[in-house]
Amino acid sequence: MTQPPEIGSGAPTLDQARRQIARYGLTADPQAVLVAARLMAAGARIGQAGEVHFGRFGLSTGRYRLLSDLEDHGGEKSPSQLAQSLGVSRATVTGLVDGLEREGLVARRPSTEDGRGNVVILTARGADKLRDLAPEHFDRMQGLVSGLTQEERATFLDLLARVVAGIDALTRD
Amino acid sequence: MTQPPEIGSGAPTLDQARRQIARYGLTADPQAVLVAARLMAAGARIGQAGEVHFGRFGLSTGRYRLLSDLEDHGGEKSPSQLAQSLGVSRATVTGLVDGLEREGLVARRPSTEDGRGNVVILTARGADKLRDLAPEHFDRMQGLVSGLTQEERATFLDLLARVVAGIDALTRD
DNA sequence: CCCACATAGTTAGCTACCTAAGCATATTCA
DNA sequence: TGAATATGCTTAGGTAGCTAACTATGTGGG
Numbered sequence: 001m002t003q004p005p006e007i008g009s010g011a012p013t014l015d016q017a018r019r020q021i022a023r024y025g026l027t028a029d030p031q032a033v034l035v036a037a038r039l040m041a042a043g044a045r046i047g048q049a050g051e052v053h054f055g056r057f058g059l060s061t062g063r064y065r066l067l068s069d070l071e072d073h074g075g076e077k078s079p080s081q082l083a084q085s086l087g088v089s090r091a092t093v094t095g096l097v098d099g100l101e102r103e104g105l106v107a108r109r110p111s112t113e114d115g116r117g118n119v120v121i122l123t124a125r126g127a128d129k130l131r132d133l134a135p136e137h138f139d140r141m142q143g144l145v146s147g148l149t150q151e152e153r154a155t156f157l158d159l160l161a162r163v164v165a166g167i168d169a170l171t172r173d
Numbered sequence: 174m175t176q177p178p179e180i181g182s183g184a185p186t187l188d189q190a191r192r193q194i195a196r197y198g199l200t201a202d203p204q205a206v207l208v209a210a211r212l213m214a215a216g217a218r219i220g221q222a223g224e225v226h227f228g229r230f231g232l233s234t235g236r237y238r239l240l241s242d243l244e245d246h247g248g249e250k251s252p253s254q255l256a257q258s259l260g261v262s263r264a265t266v267t268g269l270v271d272g273l274e275r276e277g278l279v280a281r282r283p284s285t286e287d288g289r290g291n292v293v294i295l296t297a298r299g300a301d302k303l304r305d306l307a308p309e310h311f312d313r314m315q316g317l318v319s320g321l322t323q324e325e326r327a328t329f330l331d332l333l334a335r336v337v338a339g340i341d342a343l344t345r346d
Numbered sequence: 347c348c349c350a351c352a353t354a355g356t357t358a359g360c361t362a363c364c365t366a367a368g369c370a371t372a373t374t375c376a
Numbered sequence: 377t378g379a380a381t382a383t384g385c386t387t388a389g390g391t392a393g394c395t396a397a398c399t400a401t402g403t404g405g406g
């Protein structure tokens with residue numbers, strides 16, 4: 001019983017989609033379902049790969065994004081602003097800042113304008129970290145899309161944006 | 174100081190990519206970097222949306238994928254096989270099965286062939302759950318890609334596959 | 347002026363994912 | 377056959393993300 005390839009990492013096939021749809025007597029378009037399923041599988045894989053990538057530098061995706069966002073805004077931002085621009089909850093920012101602070105890459109200071117607020121500051125060590133990882137980081141990022149020509153990348157960017165717009169269909173009431 | 178839109182959810186811009194590359198005097202292609210960054214951001218968003226979607230049915234993405242994979246294989250599979258086909262670690266499968274077993278959607282039975290092994294079985298309740306959520310699930314999956322024509326979806330599938338092949342560039346030594 | 351309500355941040359508790367280490371059972375081979 | 381190795385699964389401990397609840401400070405209205 002040599003089972004078919006089915007190389008782990010959960011990439012669904014068109015046949016799987018067809019069978020699933022048929023099993024319940026539905027009328028969905030198998031190709032559309034396949035694209036959606038592949039997209040979700042790809043999203044998961046890219047996310048994991050990102051963690052491995054940033055892990056090389058002793059960071060996680062979330063921590064890198066926070067540092068990078070901080071640098072893009074003059075090295076100083078409130079946790080709420082960070083949560084907003086990173087698209088995560090404030091609780092998540094608390095956790096990310098906790099970790100980064102422990103490693104000395106950012107620091108917290110009380111806000112001078114709002115007694116409730118903090119400001120998160122990029123430290124010199126944090127800036128150094130970003131500088132150090134930049135060459136390899138950008139090089140690998142380019143590698144990720146090196147299988148596409150420049151024109152294909154433009155097409156992909158367009159299609160991806162339209163799919164992202166469709167995310168609402170997945171979550172709306 | 175009305176700051177530019179910058180609508181949360183962390184979609185990076187071409188300008189950001191350019192500035193970051195320039196800051197360190199690198200030669201990377203900003204467009205390629207942008208595509209990679211957008212892809213990672215999209216992956217995260219789709220992943221979260223998926224959790225919301227499956228959460229509607231009292232499941233998570235991982236739990237749904239496990240149930241679905243089980244059904245696609247006659248309702249019976251070992252944890253190791255599940256880990257392989259889902260592309261996650263065996264430890265993760267242990268956790269997913271723990272949760273699903275608690276809810277009566279799967280059951281564990283000792284393997285008859287291997288004294289070390291288990292077999293995970295899809296219960297009647299598990300099969301019912303899959304049947305119940307199918308119509309809405311497939312409908313929303315279609316909705317996710319409804320912004321693309323059939324031809325565009327085919328193109329997207331091709332480009333996505335080539336990007337997935339590039340994941341290796343992100344993680345290899 | 348004070349109370350009600352809004353906002354900033356943290357904490358607690360959940361899920362998913364990982365790696366590494368542990369335990370039990372199989373298998374291989376000298 | 378007995379020891380070394382391989383395999384199956386679980387456990388322990390880590391990170392990231394979420395929501396909900398809590399504390400503290402700000403703000404606005406009667």
